[in-house]
Amino acid sequence: MSFxxxxxxxxxxxxxxxxxxxxxxxxxxxxxxxxxxxxxxxVVVELIPTFAGCPAIKLLQSQIExxxxxxxxxxxxxxxxxxxWKVENMTPAGWAALRxxxxxxxxxxxxxxxxxxxxxxxxxxxxxxxxxxSPFGPTACRAIFRCHACGEAFELFKPPx
Amino acid sequence: MIEILEELILSLADDDLLIGxxxxxxxxxxxxxxxxxxxxSIAQDxxxxxxxYYQLLTDLGLPTPDEYAFKRSPAKFRSAHLVELPNFDxxxxxxxxxxxxxxxxxxxxxEALRQSSYEPLAGLAERLLREEKYHWLHAHTWIRRLGHSTxxxxxxxxxxxxxxxxxxxxxxxxxxxESAMVELGWIPPSSELRQRWLDKVLxxxxxxxxxxxxPSEELLLPMKGARHGLRSPYFDDLYAEMTEVSSSxxxxxx
Numbered sequence: 001m002s003f004x005x006x007x008x009x010x011x012x013x014x015x016x017x018x019x020x021x022x023x024x025x026x027x028x029x030x031x032x033x034x035x036x037x038x039x040x041x042x043v044v045v046e047l048i049p050t051f052a053g054c055p056a057i058k059l060l061q062s063q064i065e066x067x068x069x070x071x072x073x074x075x076x077x078x079x080x081x082x083x084x085w086k087v088e089n090m091t092p093a094g095w096a097a098l099r100x101x102x103x104x105x106x107x108x109x110x111x112x113x114x115x116x117x118x119x120x121x122x123x124x125x126x127x128x129x130x131x132x133x134s135p136f137g138p139t140a141c142r143a144i145f146r147c148h149a150c151g152e153a154f155e156l157f158k159p160p161x
Numbered sequence: 162m163i164e165i166l167e168e169l170i171l172s173l174a175d176d177d178l179l180i181g182x183x184x185x186x187x188x189x190x191x192x193x194x195x196x197x198x199x200x201x202s203i204a205q206d207x208x209x210x211x212x213x214y215y216q217l218l219t220d221l222g223l224p225t226p227d228e229y230a231f232k233r234s235p236a237k238f239r240s241a242h243l244v245e246l247p248n249f250d251x252x253x254x255x256x257x258x259x260x261x262x263x264x265x266x267x268x269x270x271x272e273a274l275r276q277s278s279y280e281p282l283a284g285l286a287e288r289l290l291r292e293e294k295y296h297w298l299h300a301h302t303w304i305r306r307l308g309h310s311t312x313x314x315x316x317x318x319x320x321x322x323x324x325x326x327x328x329x330x331x332x333x334x335x336x337x338x339e340s341a342m343v344e345l346g347w348i349p350p351s352s353e354l355r356q357r358w359l360d361k362v363l364x365x366x367x368x369x370x371x372x373x374x375x376p377s378e379e380l381l382l383p384m385k386g387a388r389h390g391l392r393s394p395y396f397d398d399l400y401a402e403m404t405e406v407s408s409s410x411x412x413x414x415x
Contacts, residue, residue, distance in 0.1 A: 051292055053209020081213040082284035084291050113294045134195035135295050136202035144195065160291035 005073065007036040010043065013071060017063050020056035021139045022157075024101035027060065031089030034080060043068065043075040048085045051140035051160060087159035099123065103157045104145065113161050122147035123154050130154075165338045166279070167218055168239065169347060171229070172336055172388055173270070174214035175240035178230055180263055181207030182403055183248060184256075192253050203260070203296050210289050217281050227415065231407040235392045235400055239336075242384045242393040243328035254317035255325065257307070261300040262329035262362060267293050269357045278346030301365055308369025319371050327376035331384040333358065 014033055015026040027033055027047075034046030045064055049057050061077040068075040087109055098105055104123040110116045117135060121128045127149030135143045135158065143158040184204035191197030215226035224232075243263065248256060271293060274286035307314040333355035342348050366373060387393070407413075 051206060051209065052213045052288060053206040053292075055205070055209075081216060081288060082281050084288040111291075111294075113298045117298075134199055135299055136195075136199040138198070140202060140206060140292070144198075158295075160288070161294055 005038070005043075007038060010036050010038075010045070010068070010073075010075075013067060014045070014064060017060065017067060020059055021054075021141070022098065022101065022103075025094050025097045027064070029091045029094030029097060031087070031091070031094065032060075032085065034083075043073055045075055045077050047077050047079050048083065048089075049079065049081070050085045052081055053140060085160065098157050103142075103155055105157050106159070109159070109161075111161050116161060117143065117156070117158075120145060120156055122150060122152065124152050125150040163221060163223070165341050165345075166221075166347075167223060168337050168388075169342055170214050170218055170282070171237075171239040172241075173274075174211045174229070175238050176244050176263075176332070177207045177214065178211035179240050179244040179399065180259075181205070181211060182399065183244065183246070184260070186248050187251075187256060190251055196253075199299055200256070203299070206292055206296065210292075213285055213289070217285065220281070227407070231404045232411070235396055236390040238390070238392060238396070239388050240392075240396075241328070241332045241334065242387050242395075243325065243332055245393040245395045245399060246325075246328065247395050247399070252317065252321070254307075254314070254321040257300070257303055258318060258321035258325050259329075260296070261304050261365075262325060263332070264293065264296045264300045265361045266329070266332045266354075266358050268297050269354050269361060273349050273354060273357075277348060282347065304365060305369065308366075308371070315370065318369065322366060322371050322373060326373050327380040328384065329362075330355070330376050331381060331387060334385065334388045336388050 011028055011033060015028045017027045019025045019027055019030045019032070022030075030050070032048050032050065034048050036046070037044040045068075047057070047060060047064070057079055061079065064077050065075055095105060102123055104120055106116045107119040107121060108116065113135070117132050120130055122130055122145075125147060127147055129148045130145050131148065133144040133146055133153070137144045137155055137158070141158055143156040144153065145156055146153050181204045184200050184207065187200040188197060188204075191200055211230070212226045215229045218229070219225050243259065246259070268290070271286045271290040275283055275290065277283040277286065304318070308318055333351040335351050336342065339351060343350050363373065384393070385391070
């Protein structure tokens, strides 16, 4: 068995797999798909979890395998914990989808969490007069804030730093 | 060689697994909702980190993460006693102080492991450190905030620090075959890591008026051997609860 399909085509298809916790963004736009290796008899897709404790990894693995199976491809999903997921691997479409979904995104990326969490604007009214309620939210990649201008609570998309 | 690697990885993984379990016990009991969520979130991270550590061994043909977590005899665990301690009467000062001591240690260990000559471990440490920074931020922020608040907060934090310090000290008990690990460039000596940890936690505690002294040998003695398999008196109950579901149907697929 051999494949005439390209890695780019597979990457395009995988845009059909949503992030299980923020379904507005695909796993591709989230930067979770690493290398796609195509050999004579196998397709290997690298999956890079955002947080190592992400409980949805098994689900994602099977969703990716099922999607490719429907396209006639037997693929193996390799989960890579030995390299960090990097926010730089997110696509512009990914950032835009996060904004549309109502998340604040960090104004400045930094390897210092204090710095990153202190430069945030309200996604509803744009005010920078906000305070951090908790660096931990409903999922590992979300932090809770409150806006003092409009009074709303909101969530920051919080990448590992 | 692989046995020595297993000793190192299990000491890291078992600490994370058990602290994750203990922190998860706070779900529904946090003093405020945000702290409930924070402890739940941190616990989820730690359990995930344990799994990723075990997986390093699985990749070498050793047992799976589930087998390590749920089907291992207590004497084969390599956890420090600090993470086995129960939440007693759910004193938040104690929970916070354990979190503070433990996550400072995690920062120190992971910073060192990034330089490990065992590449899969160095790569994993790089990833975990990026997540752990939020734990450390959470821990030291609360210690400072409460430490500078009321007299009651100060007294309770001080009692917690004094009670837990010997346990935390023993996070850095020398590992079995440690000299070989050091020689291979896998990890610096535990005594060196302990010093870095002390340099991290002591100034922050002194800032809130808590002064700790080196624990006496007498206090440390009951914990000696934890990294060689000596479990604390609290382990059995913890293990029974942790494995309750998996042992009800050992052959089940999860």
